[in-house]
Every structure is written in C-alpha cells, then in structure tokens.
Amino acid sequence: MKYNRILLKISGEALMGEDCFGISPEMIQFVASEIKQVHSQGVQLGLVIGAGNIFRGMAGAASGMDRANADNMGMLATVMNALAMQDGLEQQLVPARVMSAIPMQTVCEPYIRRRALRHLEKGRVVIFAAGTGNPYFTTDTAAVLRALEINADVIMKATRVDGVYDRDPEKDPQAVRFDTLSYTRVLQENLRVMDAAGISLARDSNLPVFVFNMKKQGNIVRAAAGENIGTLITR
Numbered sequence: 001m002k003y004n005r006i007l008l009k010i011s012g013e014a015l016m017g018e019d020c021f022g023i024s025p026e027m028i029q030f031v032a033s034e035i036k037q038v039h040s041q042g043v044q045l046g047l048v049i050g051a052g053n054i055f056r057g058m059a060g061a062a063s064g065m066d067r068a069n070a071d072n073m074g075m076l077a078t079v080m081n082a083l084a085m086q087d088g089l090e091q092q093l094v095p096a097r098v099m100s101a102i103p104m105q106t107v108c109e110p111y112i113r114r115r116a117l118r119h120l121e122k123g124r125v126v127i128f129a130a131g132t133g134n135p136y137f138t139t140d141t142a143a144v145l146r147a148l149e150i151n152a153d154v155i156m157k158a159t160r161v162d163g164v165y166d167r168d169p170e171k172d173p174q175a176v177r178f179d180t181l182s183y184t185r186v187l188q189e190n191l192r193v194m195d196a197a198g199i200s201l202a203r204d205s206n207l208p209v210f211v212f213n214m215k216k217q218g219n220i221v222r223a224a225a226g227e228n229i230g231t232l233i234t235r
C-alpha cells in the first residue's frame with residue numbers, strides 16, 4: 001500500500017443508495033466491505049461522514065431557521081450516520097469507534113485526539129462524528145482538520161465520479177478528468193472538489209487530497225495502493 005494512514009471522507013448522500021433520503025442498509029454494507037478490504041491490508045483508517053442524506057444547516061437556514069441552530073442539527077445528523085457505519089463495520093468484524101466532536105458519552109466516545117491516535121494504532125477504524133463541533137463549517141473542513149490532527153498521509157474524498165473534471169461529467173460526456181491538480185488551481189477556478197475552507201486548510205499544511213469514485217468495487221484499495229484512478233491534488 002502507498003498510504004499507511006488514510007482519512008476517508010464520505011458524503012451523507014452516498015449512504016442513501018438508490019433512495020432519496022436516509023440510510024440505505026445495502027450502502028452501509030457495501031461501504032463497510034470496501035473499508036474491510038483496505039483495513040485487512042494493515043492500513044489505518046479514519047472516517048468522516050457528512051449528513052446531506054438527513055439534514056444540512058444551509059437548507060434549514062434557507063427555510064428561516066437560525067443558521068447556528070440548523071448547523072447543530074446537521075452535526076447531530078452526522079452522528080446518526082457514524083453510528084450506522086460503526087454498526088456496519090462491526091457486522092463485518094472490523095473494529096470501529098465513533099468519536100464525536102459534540103460530547104454525548106452515553107452514545108459514543110468524545111473526540112480526544114490522543115485517544116483517537118491510540119485507536120488507530122490498535123487497528124480500529126475511527127469514525128469522527130459531529131464535524132468540527134462548530135456551526136458555519138462543513139464535514140469537508142472537518143475531514144481535513146482530522147486528517148491533519150491524526151497525521152494522515154492523505155485525505156481521500158469519495159465522490160460519484162472518477163475525480164475532478166474540467167466540466168460536469170454527468171452532463172457532458174466530453175469532460176476530461178485531471179490526473180493531478182494544484183490547490184491554487186482548484187481555488188482559483190472554483191473546481192467542485194470540496195469547500196474552499198477545506199482546500200485552503202489542506203494547502204496550508206501540504207496535505208494531499210485524492211478525489212475518487214467509491215461506487216466502483218475495489219476502488220478504496222486501488223486508491224490506497226496509489227493507483228491512478230482519480231485526481232490527486234497537491235502543491
């Protein structure tokens with residue numbers, strides 16, 4: 001494997017599968033089995049899961065809610081996704097721990113960086129829930145933050161397409177995929193990789209960002225092995 005410690009970011013929407021809301025048990029099983037493959041190669045894995053399948057703060061604010069209240073709801077929704085993924089991993093006998101940035105001791109562990117590192121060293125998949133614990137942020141930024149905190153070799157962002165394209169590949173079949181990109185180009189051209197706060201945080205610490213398609217079976221292992229199946233963003 002090229003990478004020994006990976007932070008994998010999965011959007012909430014990826015957990016919906018064919019549904020238009022919520023958590024699909026088949027998708028949880030699929031993602032868990034993909035993670036199991038890479039875990040069995042000895043790779044240490046941290047996970048951040050979004051909540052777009054349940055609730056997004058921006059949507060709440062657009063319908064008149066106070067933004068901070070709405071964002072708190074979004075963060076709580078990520079905990080539900082994290083618990084579902086923990087369950088899916090455990091069903092496949094992959095040890096996993098949810099650590100929440102918003103403490104809720106009766107449900108999961110609070111996020112404590114040193115404890116997270118210990119879990120990783122012991123081969124447990126750590127699922128970082130509740131984003132950064134602060135409103136006005138996203139789980140993309142939370143993923144970069146946690147990747148830096150755990151000294152991950154790379155942050156891998158799972159998307160529906162095979163990386164970053166010059167146009168929307170779902171609308172234009174002529175779209176060309178970039179093998180590599182610089183952080184600055186992503187920011188300047190406003191390429192839809194992750195939000196600008198996340199990309200600039202990655203740029204400041206030179207953390208490689210790999211964008212790939214997790215829907216294809218075996219792609220997490222290929223990505224961990226360093227195969228050219230997506231777009232690598234570096235300096």
Ligand code: UDP
Pocket residue numbers: 010011012013049050051052053055056057058070071072073074075078130131132133134135136137138139140142
């Ligand atoms: N959120 C937040 N602070 C964070 C991370 C997330 O307030 O540090 C809230 C925010 O409302 C966001 C929601 O949680 O809309 C779900 O996260 P996100 O939209 O990033 O999920 P994804 O698009 O990846 O499914």
